[in-house]
Amino acid sequence: MxxxxxxxxxxxxxxxxxxxxxxxxxxxxxxxxxxxxxxxxxxxxxxxxxxxxxxxxxxxxxxxxxxxxxxxxxxxxxxxxxxxxxxxxxxxxxxxxxxxxxxxxxxxxxxxxxxxxxxxxxQNRRWDEDFRIIKDMIGKKTVGELFQLESRVQGANGIPGDWRQLKAYGGGMLLDWGVHLLDQLLQITDSQIESVAAKLSYILGTEVDDGFTSFIEFKDGLTAVIEVGTTNYVKLPRWYIKGTEGTAVIRDWDLSGEIVTRNPDVAHVEPKPIQAGQGLTKTMAPPSEESTLKFPIEKIPAAAESFYQNFVSAIEGKAELAIKSEEVHRVLVLIETIFEAAATKSVIRRTI
Ligand code: NAD
Missing domain, CATH: 3.40.50.720 (NAD(P)-binding Rossmann-like Domain)
Incomplete structure (x- = not known):
């Protein structure tokens, strides 16, 4: 510096x-x-x-x-x-x-x-540890080839009672938390988006969305569910990812969660049927302990430069900006597509 x-x-x-x-x-x-x-x-x-x-x-x-x-x-x-x-x-x-x-x-x-x-x-949430761990895990193929990703933030406090409730100020949750979650998603894969479906929620009766669920399909076969809620008294996990070799969950910003993968050293073990409600099931029984490996969520080292340090480096011509204009533009195009998909109740097939 x-x-x-x-x-x-x-x-x-x-x-x-x-x-x-x-x-x-x-x-x-x-x-x-x-x-x-x-x-x-x-x-x-x-x-x-x-x-x-x-x-x-x-x-x-x-x-x-x-x-x-x-x-x-x-x-x-x-x-x-x-x-x-x-x-x-x-x-x-x-x-x-x-x-x-x-x-x-x-x-x-x-x-x-x-x-x-x-x-x-x-876009400070690119530095969030939960996101960086998930990105690292996906890059290392810890759960094999990624094919499903669910990223959510959920609260029960409604939209803050300020300009965020008003359309003229650019309020609503898609333009608020949505921007962070979608920005993170587009950092996770190099693949292009091929289709978008979405539903905005208006549970609180405000003129702007108090949350949304979007369903985004990528050309490489990844399907992402991105969801923001402000009327959730019980939360779903922050991250849930599925790959060809396993599943990982990070429940919250405290990094609680786990990774469970297939044990490559053990041949398939027939699951034992379990009692499930009024019936028996083998399909939904937990995998046998010997056929799976379980790992905790490990912390990862901090990013080399903070957001602000990177900005200074970019001014001095010593580094590229971490948050690039093309990336910011792509997120905004995706947001516009989510609004369009929700308004038309249709699946928008578009390369983004
Ligand atoms: P806020 O309402 O708490 O603060 C906004 C301030 O801007 C107010 O003090 C208001 O008086 C002032 N203001 C309004 N118009 C102005 C003008 N024309 N010139 C000068 N001041 C003006 O809102 P906030 O929660 O601080 O959000 C501000 C921005 O930060 C928003 O764009 C929001 O999306 C963003 N934000 C980002 C994060 C993040 O994690 N990156 C978190 C919260 C908010």
Missing amino acids: GNRIYNVVIIGYGGMGSYHVQLIEPIQQLAVGGVYDIVDYRMELAAAGGYKTYESLDAVLADQAVDIVLIATPNDVHKEIAIQALQAGKHVICEKPVTITSADFLDIVEVAKKENRVFTVH
Whole structure:
């Protein structure tokens, strides 16, 4: 790492903006140089935390001491702030979903190219340990050839009672947690998508989806179920993957779970029938202990660079951005396809 310290100003000092401040603190080459929020109370909080506050976005953009603008506002204004910041010569980090449509995102990419500035999106969940373990497992073929993946997040607290409930702000769970889960999915396989089916849920009566289930088929034979729920009093596991040699489950962010595979050293053992409800079954009996191997979920080493360190490396031309524009665009196209599949109640056959 070099010695230069880059000055970051946070636009939108709400839940995520104030969290970014904490995340940036330990990064050697980044310093929080100030904050701008349209709400006075949020600015007072920033000032109380010892941060410089700007009186307007224009004041931030006019300040030559500002190197990086970090956008943590509601989704509807990401695009206009990103374009203005790039045109003012700032590098930009934008919260997810970067924009509400894929076309809007391409407009930002064009400006970033023209202005020769680094632009990226905070897809922080690529650094989540549960995801990195699953990706590693799939790469190593721990459960053989992957053919089914289920990735879910489920809560019982509904949609937070803010702009996330409103369509005009880019609310709804597909544009919220959905962005993370779909981004992770597209990092897991190199295969293209061939079809998408989906159902959005409106259990809470909001104008935006309070969750969704999507069924995504890839050309290499993988089927993925991606699901977000906010009305689930009992949760299903975070990850469930099936391959030709076994099954793995990670139940939660605490990494509880297990891997069970076929024991290659033991010939097929006939299962013993079990009592199941009012009948007997051999088909649904657990596999015999000697014919399977069971492994715990092992932790894996941290990623070489954090999201922020990678951004600095990209500014200095020392590394490629971890979150690439083509990847962000593909996720947005997939989200648009999920909306379309749900609205038309049809399977959309499309290469993505
Ligand atoms: P929030 O409502 O808590 O905060 C948003 C802040 O932006 C508020 O303080 C609001 O006053 C301010 N604001 C609104 N319009 C503004 C404008 N034009 N200029 C300046 N400030 C403005 O929302 P949040 O939960 O912090 O979400 C903000 C963004 O972060 C969203 O895009 C959201 O999707 C994203 N987010 C990402 C993660 C993640 O894990 N990557 C987690 C939470 C939120």
